[in-house]
Amino acid sequence: MFVPTLMGQCTPEQQAYWLPRALDMQIIGTYAQTELGHGTFIRGLETTATYDPETETFVMNSPTLTSYKWWAGGLAKTVNYCIVVAQLYTKGVCHGTHPFIVQIRDEETHMPRPGVKVGDIGPKLGFNTADNGYLGFDNYRIPRDNMMMKNAQVLKDGTYVKVARHGKATYGTMVFVRVLLVNEAAFNLAKACTIAVRYSAIRRQCSPDSEGSELQVLDYSTQQHKLFICIATAHALQLNSTWLWKTFSDTLAAIKQGNVDTLPELHALSSCLKALSTADAASLIEQCRHACGGHGYMMSSGLPYLYAFVTATRTYEGDYTILLLQTARFLVKAYEQVEAGKPLTPTVSYLSQAFTGKKLPWDSSPDGIIRAFQALAAGKLSSTVKSLRKRLESGLSYEQAWELSTIQLNGAAEAHCRAVMSQNYKSEIERLTVNSSPNVKLVLQQLYKVYLYYWALERTGDLLLYTSISESDIFELQLRYEGLLKEIRPNAVGIVDAFDLRDEVLHSALGSYDGNVYERLMAEAQKSPLNAEPVNQTFHTYLKPMMKGKL
Numbered sequence: 129m130f131v132p133t134l135m136g137q138c139t140p141e142q143q144a145y146w147l148p149r150a151l152d153m154q155i156i157g158t159y160a161q162t163e164l165g166h167g168t169f170i171r172g173l174e175t176t177a178t179y180d181p182e183t184e185t186f187v188m189n190s191p192t193l194t195s196y197k198w199w200a201g202g203l204a205k206t207v208n209y210c211i212v213v214a215q216l217y218t219k220g221v222c223h224g225t226h227p228f229i230v231q232i233r234d235e236e237t238h239m240p241r242p243g244v245k246v247g248d249i250g251p252k253l254g255f256n257t258a259d260n261g262y263l264g265f266d267n268y269r270i271p272r273d274n275m276m277m278k279n280a281q282v283l284k285d286g287t288y289v290k291v292a293r294h295g296k297a298t299y300g301t302m303v304f305v306r307v308l309l310v311n312e313a314a315f316n317l318a319k320a321c322t323i324a325v326r327y328s329a330i331r332r333q334c335s336p337d338s339e340g341s342e343l344q345v346l347d348y349s350t351q352q353h354k355l356f357i358c359i360a361t362a363h364a365l366q367l368n369s370t371w372l373w374k375t376f377s378d379t380l381a382a383i384k385q386g387n388v389d390t391l392p393e394l395h396a397l398s399s400c401l402k403a404l405s406t407a408d409a410a411s412l413i414e415q416c417r418h419a420c421g422g423h424g425y426m427m428s429s430g431l432p433y434l435y436a437f438v439t440a441t442r443t444y445e446g447d448y449t450i451l452l453l454q455t456a457r458f459l460v461k462a463y464e465q466v467e468a469g470k471p472l473t474p475t476v477s478y479l480s481q482a483f484t485g486k487k488l489p490w491d492s493s494p495d496g497i498i499r500a501f502q503a504l505a506a507g508k509l510s511s512t513v514k515s516l517r518k519r520l521e522s523g524l525s526y527e528q529a530w531e532l533s534t535i536q537l538n539g540a541a542e543a544h545c546r547a548v549m550s551q552n553y554k555s556e557i558e559r560l561t562v563n564s565s566p567n568v569k570l571v572l573q574q575l576y577k578v579y580l581y582y583w584a585l586e587r588t589g590d591l592l593l594y595t596s597i598s599e600s601d602i603f604e605l606q607l608r609y610e611g612l613l614k615e616i617r618p619n620a621v622g623i624v625d626a627f628d629l630r631d632e633v634l635h636s637a638l639g640s641y642d643g644n645v646y647e648r649l650m651a652e653a654q655k656s657p658l659n660a661e662p663v664n665q666t667f668h669t670y671l672k673p674m675m676k677g678k679l
């Protein structure tokens with residue numbers, strides 16, 4: 129995040145100085161925003177940067193324990209520079225949070241600079257090869273030029289000048305990384321399903337008729353139900369990530385021309401897609417682990433590491449709930465635009481047809497299911513706005529009414545995001561397979577149908593509320609879904625092989641291309657230090673005395 133922030137928040141002159149040093153790794157940096165006391169609520173950060181016009185420096189301070197920076201990757205022992213997000217004070221006025229480039233260690237000795245307190249935050253669920261750190265300042269001075277001045281400036285005499293056209297321009301790096309994280313979610317989920325599908329083709333367990341040989345576990349319907357949604361989701365996330373990257377690039381190009389009109393939609397999209405993709409990837413990676421039984425619990429399967437790594441993405445760069453609530457703000461505004469008969473931006477344009485007050489007639493074709501997801505999002509949004517207004521009428525303030533409605537708001541944002549993802553998934557497959565062979569087309573269509581049927585069946589309660597779906601429609605959809613799993617089964621290993629992930633990348637005894645699962649598990653077991661000696665020291669120290677009654 130250090131380099132993207134230098135790119136996004138520095139003036140051209142600052143970039144000319146800092147970027148070559150960072151890109152050549154003459155300096156190593158990190159992004160320290162979160163504090164011990166605040167992560168989500170950026171406006172509540174407590175680190176201060178107070179401008180002193182006498183010396184033309186900013187004085188950095190950590191006034192409380194909770195103001196200590198906490199979490200930045202590489203901060204503890206690796207980096208010597210740091211982007212610090214702090215409350216800017218000049219001429220006695222606080223202008224809110226701004227980013228500063230701060231040298232925290234000597235470039236030669238790597239010793240922390242006087243006035244800098246830095247250390248490691250300790251072991252975590254995962255990510256233990258990263259030295260996430262804490263950081264505090266005691267009247268530590270940095271030159272005025274180290275304020276990142278693309279979006280706001282402090283002149284030599286201490287005058288504050290706002291440059292950016294959008295109030296949240298300093299949040300740009302977060303939006304950028306949220307966009308990247310959708311791709312990261314797709315990549316890691318693809319790894320997990322490659323491991324689990326390959327292993328399920330090797331693993332044999334139980335024999336349905338007592339005479340026959342044991343079945344590959346991949347032949348069981350329940351195993352297919354666990355795993356094929358993982359493959360389909362990896363595809364959905366990958367295609368949505370490419371689509372989101374294009375939306376991001378277009379918005380960036382417009383901002384460079386001085387047009388910030390599309391930023392709110394990009395923020396709403398990147399927020400909900402980051403939230404849903406990381407949450408789906410984490411829970412489906414865990415599902416892949418379950419699908420591998422006990423061996424999935426081994427570190428050598430690669431799955432625990434993947435899960436620990438990916439589950440953090442649900443939290444960092446904006447927690448799941450918080451980001452969905454950001455999307456919900458955008459949706460409520462879109463709802464008000466529909467009421468006022470105003471035009472809507474592309475990804476919410478479906479709302480203009482959705483508030484008919486009637487249930488959408490059920491249609492089980494892929495396009496019909498996508499329209500149903502849209503009706504569901506619109507219906508949830510409409511109910512949420514009703515609740516919000518009822519609470520306002522009862523005399524509550526907007527903030528109180530909003531807070532009480534946040535469970536519903538999150539539900540509406542999740543439904544909207546699922547509708548956007550489903551729509552993009554199908555249309556991108558259609559666009560990309562125009563010149564593909566009929567067989568490739570067929571397999572890719574089977575997968576997006578799995579995605580649509582799976583989520584329709586997961587949301588039958590909502591569909592009953594907002595569409596005309598009947599009990600028999602649900603029954604029919606269930607049978608179609610189960611049939612589809614059987615159609616995909618013969619190609620399942622080929623489909624995950626097509627992710628083209630090398631063994632070195634998978635790093636898994638269960639998922640290697642050669643399928644030598646048992647040999648690899650045994651070879652990994654031999655690496656346990658407990659196997660280095662026939663009798664472990666602890667036998668003599670503890671077990672034997674206990675067994676002889678001498679403890």
Ligand SMILES: CCCCCCCC/C=C\CCCCC/C=C/C(=O)SCCNC(=O)CCNC(=O)[C@H](O)C(C)(C)COP(=O)(O)OP(=O)(O)OC[C@H]1O[C@@H](n2cnc3c(N)ncnc32)[C@H](O)[C@@H]1OP(=O)(O)O
Nearest residue numbers: 129161167168169170296299302308312395444445446457
């Ligand atoms: C280069 C990295 C590559 C990554 C690739 C993956 C490789 C992975 C491997 C390892 C990497 C590990 C890296 C880990 C790095 C982790 C880093 C971090 O976590 S950094 C810290 C991140 N912190 C957050 O994300 C904090 C979340 N909180 C917020 O974003 C905000 O506080 C908020 C919740 C959005 C609220 O902000 P605020 O209170 O200021 O605003 P509001 O009053 O609520 O809203 C006012 C209006 O502003 C709009 N808004 C808010 N944010 C934005 C934005 N970013 N852009 C545009 N508009 C924004 C908001 O919607 C409101 O609009 P209106 O409704 O009023 O119109």
Ligand SMILES: Cc1cc2nc3c(=O)[nH]c(=O)nc-3n(C[C@H](O)[C@H](O)[C@H](O)COP(=O)(O)OP(=O)(O)OC[C@H]3O[C@@H](n4cnc5c(N)ncnc54)[C@H](O)[C@@H]3O)c2cc1C
Nearest residue numbers: 159160161162166167168199200201440444445446447449
């Ligand atoms: C592995 C990892 C790496 C990280 N790397 C960095 C880094 O490099 N740099 C950096 O600056 N930070 C980093 N972070 C910090 C990360 O950005 C924060 O953890 C994240 O933004 C969430 O903030 P928090 O931990 O303070 O949670 P909190 O904000 O305290 O949230 C706690 C809970 O309260 C809920 N909550 C909070 N506010 C509200 C609200 N208004 N309405 C409803 N619910 C609410 C949240 O949904 C959550 O469930 C990293 C974190 C991790 C786990």
